[in-house]
Amino acid sequence: MADQRRNLPVLDCATEPLVRDPLTAEQAVSIAAVFKALSDPVRLRLLSLIASHAGGEACVCDLTPSFEVSEPTISHHLKVLREAGLVTSERRASWVYYRLVPGALAGLAHLLDTTEHAAAGR
Amino acid sequence: MADQRRNLPVLDCATEPLVRDPLTAEQAVSIAAVFKALSDPVRLRLLSLIASHAGGEACVCDLTPSFEVSEPTISHHLKVLREAGLVTSERRASWVYYRLVPGALAGLAHLLDTTEHAAAGR
Numbered sequence: 639m640a641d642q643r644r645n646l647p648v649l650d651c652a653t654e655p656l657v658r659d660p661l662t663a664e665q666a667v668s669i670a671a672v673f674k675a676l677s678d679p680v681r682l683r684l685l686s687l688i689a690s691h692a693g694g695e696a697c698v699c700d701l702t703p704s705f706e707v708s709e710p711t712i713s714h715h716l717k718v719l720r721e722a723g724l725v726t727s728e729r730r731a732s733w734v735y736y737r738l739v740p741g742a743l744a745g746l747a748h749l750l751d752t753t754e755h756a757a758a759g760r
Numbered sequence: 761m762a763d764q765r766r767n768l769p770v771l772d773c774a775t776e777p778l779v780r781d782p783l784t785a786e787q788a789v790s791i792a793a794v795f796k797a798l799s800d801p802v803r804l805r806l807l808s809l810i811a812s813h814a815g816g817e818a819c820v821c822d823l824t825p826s827f828e829v830s831e832p833t834i835s836h837h838l839k840v841l842r843e844a845g846l847v848t849s850e851r852r853a854s855w856v857y858y859r860l861v862p863g864a865l866a867g868l869a870h871l872l873d874t875t876e877h878a879a880a881g882r
Contacts, residue, residue, distance in 0.1 A: 656804070656807060656808040656811060656812070657808070657811035657812055657860065657865070658812060659808075659812055660805065660808045660809045660812050660826070661804055661805050661808040663801065663805065666801035666802070666804040666805045666808075667801045669801075669804055670798070670799050670800055670801040670803075670804050671799075673795045673796075673798040673799040673804070674795075674796075674799035676792070676795040676799075677792050677793075677795040677796035677798075677799045678792055679785065679788035679789045679791075679792040680788070681792075682778070682783055682788040682791055682792050682795070683782065683783050683785065683788045685778060686778040686779070686781070686782045686783040686788075687782045689778060689779035689874075690778070690779055690780060690781055690782050704782070738779065738874070740874045743779070743872045743873075743874050744872075744873075744874050746869075746872050747868075747869040747870075747872040747873050747874070748869075750865045750866075750868050750869040750872070751865075751866075751869050752811075752860070752862045752865050752866050752869070
């Protein structure tokens with residue numbers, strides 16, 4: 639099983655809700671890079687397929703049948719998700735298995751949280 | 761005061777966490793467009809400045825001093841955020857005021873929620 643801590647979430651250092659304080663330029667650059675990884679429909683579907691797959695992991699062989707794009711294209715998109723700290727990968731026998739990094743999505747969700755904002759009556 | 765309901769959040773129809781079920785191709789296209797709006801550092805900082813500004817709204821005159829880019833560039837980025845359903849705008853006298861659409865960020869945060877996923881031991 640892949641070690642989910644292998645790729646540390648990019649947002650560890652910047653998870654305060656963006657409604658609380660203005661982001662610094664550095665924080666914005668890091669966070670924008672993660673949102674850029676999520677800004678492609680194929681990558682979003684891949685992330686969702688991996689996360690909702692039985693056991694919380696999926697190999698490329700589970701993923702490619704859902705798409706009308708080539709396996710190298712799928713592999714490229716998976717690499718982008720991995721480099722953004724959103725998924726981890728592990729090779730087992732002849733296949734690479736992908737698994738969500740839960741902390742990364744939770745960090746993004748916290749960043750977008752508006753609970754405090756709403757409570758302040760804004 | 762701007763009517764926050766003027767721009768309906770883009771994600772009203774697709775707010776189930778993406779860890780629960782695979783996104784459809786149509787959902788992925790809509791959601792990717794919102795993440796694309798968030799994938800630029802200047803736009804992220806603008807969104808954060810608007811959301812954290814006193815009273816929850818900011819005019820262009822409050823925003824431009826924080827950036828080393830021109831006012832037309834700022835206006836372009838604000839237009840992208842507005843078209844993605846993330847902010848609303850209202851002209852008052854000679855300035856346009858921007859305000860967060862709370863439902864949009866909450867919808868994205870819910871989409872990225874992994875609570876159920878973690879509870880399932882994935």
